[in-house]
Amino acid sequence: MPQRCEQMPAVPPIAATGRTGAPRPAAGLAGAGGAGEAPRAGEAFTNETLARMSDLARKFLGIERREQVAPHLAPEDLAASLDLSLGEQGLPLDRVFALLGEVMAATPRTCTPAFFNQLYAGRDAVPTAAEMLTALMNTSMYTYRVAGPHALIEHELMRHMATKVGYAEGEGIICPGGSIANLCAMIIARNEARPGIQDEGHDGRPMVAYASEEAHYSLNKAAAMTGIGRRNLRAIPADARGRMVPDALRSAIAADRERGAEPFMIIAMAGTTVLGAFDPIDDLASIAEESGLWLHVDGALGGSFLVSERLQPLLRGSDRSNSFNWNPHKLMGVPLSCSPLLTREQGLLKKHFKEPADYLFQSDPEKFDHGTMSIQCGRRNDALKIWAAWKRHGDAGYARRVERLCDLVQYAADRVRHDPTFVLTAEPESVCLCFEVIGRQSEEICERLLLEQRAMVGHAVVRGRKVIRLACANPEVTEADVDRFFDHIRAIA
């Protein structure tokens, strides 16, 4: 077990300088904190706190190396094993850090090479360090005044990412997750199609949006939230690999026009959630242009392929879209969350999300007061981590990363193809591999892998069949790790 670093330089902690004038607690409360531990109105973060935090961090890294999958307990058993309750009196600092350590040890490990459960995985050095430092600086991203260099960083990052999409004069804003980025895109598209709706409210004439049947469920949420209505989001058929069929889209738009509804938006998936499939964006862009509809690309998963010459053909036509959702917290190894929404045209975010706020937007150039472009007011800093990581890797490093992930999935697909134990659900287009184990329930396999602490992987439904879905998002995973994964499944089957 790593030890505490005892040689920490002796800079006096802020709390010891005696400059705090916070009132001392009543004697009766001091006992709650233990000797010398009386909780005050506030407690400064000092070098000592940093050392305690680092100690827990090192221990957690050590645990991960020894045990790639955490024990899985039922919620009631896990709850019984931890002191979760909150109450009147506080606890001594030692006890709180001990509790944090217990929680960490019981936390599912998303960063080990046995985690294939989600579209994020692994722990990249620079963005993780930057995210930790972000907590320390604690700047809100609404104004240049308080965000300072971080506002400039977000601006540069959005510019760079917009260029990758093919938006020469684009801009963007980081949203708290891809679902909210999709929501914002739908609001912009709705408002552009029906000017004045944001002031007057929806007038009841139906507006219709289109996405593939394989599209993400956040689009249903967005349709429900915006007053569009879930029934006015059409699920367009997809082909065997999960890609939207353009002719089906064309027919649906025509049918809606015929019955007097107003089509306003097409959503193209650049990486569907289950199969990782890419809609034919270029074809959908032609339909959008012909029909005068907004084209939004949900590249939450696949946006990062834009940095790779080899992979970017999957997103051909993105430059013709009006907006683009891209989540670096998925394949680019940035801590959760980081979800830019990019627009081809400048000024649209401000046009649809700005509200006057004298108390907030003051003397600085509005260009860097990003609160005028976001649906949030206070907004955490999700820019520094991805900017720092991009500095480290460059486009070239990120290209290697996403190519490596796709290669890994092809390696896994070969294992499935050449082993009669398995059946491949669909040819993988990107980083998701769906397959079944012949004669076995996919759900049961996933449960066994977890309960025996061998791997974490999820299941999904494809064309009515429950399949195992292997997601490769961690480039530190090796071919040997993939082999081990399949060997575990064979052992269970």
Place this chain on the structure above:
Amino acid sequence: MPQRCEQMPAVPPIAATGRTGAPRPAAGLAGAGGAGEAPRAGEAFTNETLARMSDLARKFLGIERREQVAPHLAPEDLAASLDLSLGEQGLPLDRVFALLGEVMAATPRTCTPAFFNQLYAGRDAVPTAAEMLTALMNTSMYTYRVAGPHALIEHELMRHMATKVGYAEGEGIICPGGSIANLCAMIIARNEARPGIQDEGHDGRPMVAYASEEAHYSLNKAAAMTGIGRRNLRAIPADARGRMVPDALRSAIAADRERGAEPFMIIAMAGTTVLGAFDPIDDLASIAEESGLWLHVDGALGGSFLVSERLQPLLRGSDRSNSFNWNPHKLMGVPLSCSPLLTREQGLLKKHFKEPADYLFQSDPEKFDHGTMSIQCGRRNDALKIWAAWKRHGDAGYARRVERLCDLVQYAADRVRHDPTFVLTAEPESVCLCFEVIGRQSEEICERLLLEQRAMVGHAVVRGRKVIRLACANPEVTEADVDRFFDHIRAIA
């Protein structure tokens, strides 16, 4: 300047174990990283990374002690002083950490006793440490499967906070900011008032919501986004202290009913943004009950007063509300962001935000799959930091904290009252103090304070006059710090 800790225990970093199978970069790229620095597909976070991060953290704490206000540069000057650009090739690790250090040094200091600019301030030890560890664990909060103990922690935290509101059987979900919590509340209220709207879309019959003229601008955004329309959010007059006038609300509802519109929601402010005023929630609850309207309390600022016996009378009637927005990232010293939306009735969040997602919600009890209650899919962990901080402080410690903040504002108000240089704008109800310097422009004073690196404070408009708005959110601030703040202003004036 603190030095690097050279005595770090010699646990071999993951990157040195040779288990990565990532392809080596082409020779032509190796130069980009410098000798031994060739960027790979991924780069593991090791004890060495942790040490580099800690080194920057200690340096930042040191800078804060020496310089409470960072130099303020115009955006173009700041941009010229930093290498912000992103490009094809990555940089050596040393260079990236050096850049991070430069960015940190140029970051506005939100945690020093000279920062009075926003409704968050200061750096509390435990939640900051917990937030840093959160980055390391990187769990998404949508399912129990991957969030594990953090799902239980959010559940316990929401239960405890709901109890403080007075919801005996309440529940909640942490949203990414108070604006989005307000948005979610408006969607629930809208859907409850007009069943089926989420499926069929808005039918065009106007729906009206009511908030005080001092309410937060996020409500305008929410009205615009949900299809309600900004014009259907009524701004009800407030009294001299900024509190909504109940009779004016009653008249507005009657007038809307008369003209055939459908009132559906009242929003009570528990702490307005500029004056920190509290609407008479109990009176508004009576009106809501009489009229059959949803009552939402926006306690983004003032929710934390519920933990203090002395201050909770300001929120009397909260238990009669239907939903409540409370931001611990404001007065409770938790890093940005942390914004629970609490509901009195269980099941409403799921009813209005759940979408089926086979690939995600699997074999665990749905009760802890919080993704069924949120507008997000992937959702960062904003629960651990506030839970850990609450463990440390207890209700009692948080009561001391918010009482201390109010006392500090009263101390500042006395300075204003007893000095003919100043004029008080309104009696402060909580943690905001608005005042003017006789014969001087408020905006100019704020700019001078910043440019001379004396303090950060903002201005706002109250009844048509631009006033200085002192926000007290950091309990480490002392009376001496407040004195220094006013002395600086006197020196300028």
